[in-house]
Amino acid sequence: MQYDFFVIGGGSGGVRAARTAAKLGAKVAVAEAGPLGGTCVNVGCVPKKLLVYASHYHDALAQAAGFGWTIDNARFDWPTLIQNKNTEVSRLNGVYETMLDQAGVTLYPEHAQVSGANTVTLASGKSIDCKHILIATGGQPTKPDIPGAEHGIVSDQAFFLDQLPRRIIIAGGGYIGVEFAGIFHGLGVETLLLHRGDGLLRGFDDDCRRFLAEQMQLQGIDVRLHTEITAIQPGQTLGAALNNGQAETADSVMFATGRKPNTDNLGLEALGIELTDKGAVVVNDHYTTNVDSIHAVGDVIDRIMLTPMALAEGTLVAERLFGNNPQPPDYDLVPTCIFSPPNMASAGLTEADARQRDHDIDIYRSTFKPMQYSLSDTPLRCLVKLVVEKKSQRVLGTFMVGPEAGEIMQGLAIAMRAGATKKDFDQTLGIHPTIAEEFVSLREPV
Ligand code: FAD
Numbered sequence: 001m002q003y004d005f006f007v008i009g010g011g012s013g014g015v016r017a018a019r020t021a022a023k024l025g026a027k028v029a030v031a032e033a034g035p036l037g038g039t040c041v042n043v044g045c046v047p048k049k050l051l052v053y054a055s056h057y058h059d060a061l062a063q064a065a066g067f068g069w070t071i072d073n074a075r076f077d078w079p080t081l082i083q084n085k086n087t088e089v090s091r092l093n094g095v096y097e098t099m100l101d102q103a104g105v106t107l108y109p110e111h112a113q114v115s116g117a118n119t120v121t122l123a124s125g126k127s128i129d130c131k132h133i134l135i136a137t138g139g140q141p142t143k144p145d146i147p148g149a150e151h152g153i154v155s156d157q158a159f160f161l162d163q164l165p166r167r168i169i170i171a172g173g174g175y176i177g178v179e180f181a182g183i184f185h186g187l188g189v190e191t192l193l194l195h196r197g198d199g200l201l202r203g204f205d206d207d208c209r210r211f212l213a214e215q216m217q218l219q220g221i222d223v224r225l226h227t228e229i230t231a232i233q234p235g236q237t238l239g240a241a242l243n244n245g246q247a248e249t250a251d252s253v254m255f256a257t258g259r260k261p262n263t264d265n266l267g268l269e270a271l272g273i274e275l276t277d278k279g280a281v282v283v284n285d286h287y288t289t290n291v292d293s294i295h296a297v298g299d300v301i302d303r304i305m306l307t308p309m310a311l312a313e314g315t316l317v318a319e320r321l322f323g324n325n326p327q328p329p330d331y332d333l334v335p336t337c338i339f340s341p342p343n344m345a346s347a348g349l350t351e352a353d354a355r356q357r358d359h360d361i362d363i364y365r366s367t368f369k370p371m372q373y374s375l376s377d378t379p380l381r382c383l384v385k386l387v388v389e390k391k392s393q394r395v396l397g398t399f400m401v402g403p404e405a406g407e408i409m410q411g412l413a414i415a416m417r418a419g420a421t422k423k424d425f426d427q428t429l430g431i432h433p434t435i436a437e438e439f440v441s442l443r444e445p446v
Contacts, residue, residue, distance in 0.1 A: 168189050263275060395421065
């Protein structure tokens with residue numbers, strides 16, 4: 001065998017698995033058809049968060065007046081932002097290459113296919129034998145099958161637009177649609193967010209979802225539920241026909257309506273590797289497919305599509321195959337943040353999940369105007385919420401809608417992982433004055 005471990009896909013999960021395996025003494029190679037770092041670095045978390053930061057200046061400038069600042073002639077230049085973002089992404093591509101190199105991992109910068117239980121074939125025609133293969137090929141955005149869909153863009157393209165649209169329609173109320181609605185709105189684009197369901201961000205805490213939608217509307221983002229695009233008419237401005245018979249126009253239409261796993265042209269069907277209806281690779285608890293030597297992690301298995309989960313899964317596979325201390329990720333306690341305006345973050349069970357699992361629970365909840373808004377006329381408020389199991393007093397879920405919710409939630413997730421009870425929260429001194437102190441000041445269940 002030429003390699004102990006051959007990884008297809010140099011994104012979050014693949015690079016982490018490759019480096020971990022190499023550190024444990026395995027001979028490892030990675031094939032990557034695009035830029036290193038995958039979705040997260042190139043068209044996901046990283047560029048998205050940079051754009052989110054850019055969009056925050058809008059609110060900061062608006063609120064600054066209340067604190068005595070007059071800022072004349074503030075202007076925003078989209079090409080500068082995109083150019084600087086591209087420079088940062090290129091830097092990270094280089095960091096990934098260096099990390100692989102330093103770990104002694106061989107990089108094949110080309111497309112790869114599985115051609116046997118222990119064989120990978122590269123686009124250049126080279127065939128490579130290996131003991132284990134990891135499929136970490138991620139996913140890609142899809143568009144709905146409607147007339148004129150080709151005139152719309154998806155998130156991959158939104159990061160590279162030549163100009164900022166004056167008006168945009170975003171179809172899809174999942175986290176990508178919601179975050180981009182916040183980005184474009186914050187950068188001064190008239191933004192219409194359409195969602196076909198009855199609430200944004202399905203799967204998140206219902207209370208928080210409703211509260212966030214209200215906060216977004218208060219800021220001037222036009223959020224319409226039960227609404228989807230049925231056709232796009234090309235032209236200098238695009239025309240979007242809606243399912244309710246109405247029509248809208250915009251300079252750009254962005255579909256954030258779903259993603260599909262990258263399993264085409266991978267040779268999986270020929271090997272009889274089981275796929276779901278959606279094309280995701282089916283794996284067992286050890287991330288192994290129905291062929292013993294072939295494993296898969298990250299977005300391509302369509303479990304929880306987040307970078308930290310791909311990292312945890314990649315680490316686990318490498319440690320199980322080449323080490324002796326695998327720590328399976330905890331799918332019940334996945335802290336997460338929607339980088340919407342304002343942020344919405346959560347860790348643990350939602351109220352609905354907890355009830356569905358027959359937990360007898362108390363809810364602690366507060367909405368309030370944080371001090372940072374007190375000298376401006378913004379109508380925005382924060383929400384914090386705890387789901388607590390009555391008998392054990394364990395905190396099962398923590399939720400927040402408000403500034404920096406993601407930063408705050410990370411620490412709360414550690415407390416929950418350590419088994420924190422409501423009493424632990426109550427006995428923790430607050431840091432005053434902060435938004436986060438509200439989590440240790442919730443006295444009565446609602
Ligand atoms: P990827 O990172 O997608 O890597 C797969 C790699 O495989 C790609 O580089 C691809 O080119 C390569 N590849 C595919 N097929 C082949 C082949 N046959 N041969 C060779 N190479 C191949 N997650 C968060 O945690 N926080 C966020 O804020 C966040 N924001 C996001 C925003 C957006 C707009 C998007 C789209 C995603 C976001 N995510 C976020 C999700 C996160 O990016 C993914 O969960 C993560 O990147 C998945 O890692 P992966 O290793 O499974 O796949």
